Amino acid sequence: xxxxRHVSQTPATQWLRAQGIDFTExxxxxxxxxxxxxxxxxxxxxxxxxxxxxxxxDEAARPLVMLMxxxxxVSTKQLARDIGARHxxxxxxxxxxxHSGYLVGGTSPFGLRKVMPLYVERSVLTLDRLYxxxxxxxxxxxxxxxxxxxxxxxxPVHCALAPKSDATDTPGNFSCAPRxxxxxxxxxx
Numbered sequence: 745x746x747x748x749r750h751v752s753q754t755p756a757t758q759w760l761r762a763q764g765i766d767f768t769e770x771x772x773x774x775x776x777x778x779x780x781x782x783x784x785x786x787x788x789x790x791x792x793x794x795x796x797x798x799x800x801x802d803e804a805a806r807p808l809v810m811l812m813x814x815x816x817x818v819s820t821k822q823l824a825r826d827i828g829a830r831h832x833x834x835x836x837x838x839x840x841x842x843h844s845g846y847l848v849g850g851t852s853p854f855g856l857r858k859v860m861p862l863y864v865e866r867s868v869l870t871l872d873r874l875y876x877x878x879x880x881x882x883x884x885x886x887x888x889x890x891x892x893x894x895x896x897x898x899x900p901v902h903c904a905l906a907p908k909s910d911a912t913d914t915p916g917n918f919s920c921a922p923r924x925x926x927x928x929x930x931x932x933x
Contacts, residue, residue, distance in 0.1 A: 798810045808862070853898070854879070874888075
């Protein structure tokens with residue numbers, strides 16, 4: 745992992761410091777559309793430990809935040825079932841920015857502009873350490889996964905899918921369910 749460079753404060757780091765939460769800073773050169781995979785590669789981190797912050801909305805256009813492993817995708821159907829919504833879909837980038845206060849590619853769950861329900865893939869909480877956006881493109885924060893539930897009150901859900909390019913479980917992808925398994929899940933796990 746490359747040595748960290750200091751970045752000026754963001755709403756996310758201000759919020760974490762105000763809460764007394766310890767974190768490490770990890771800076772890398774941002775690449776458009778590189779996503780979590782580029783951040784993990786640039787910093788030498790496991791992609792499974794790099795967490796994406798996604799701004800979604802339900803059928804009534806109410807925003808919500810989903811935190812997912814970098815190597816997994818969100819089953820929006822299963823997420824909708826888990827949270828009692830009829831439908832969940834990604835927000836358009838300009839809508840996500842308006843709700844979160846962050847540019848897409850730099851969205852952090854900390855220091856959000858609006859109070860929104862937060863959900864986290866249950867298996868994220870089993871990581872020793874996670875790396876999540878710090879409120880600026882090319883800037884990840886390393887911290888304990890327990891911060892997500894203790895400080896943010898994120899609700900655990902299970903809606904992870906293996907990426908489209910790898911629809912079967914592999915040893916490095918152990919907590920992303922194959923796409924076929926999500927079809928017949930009961931409404932209430």
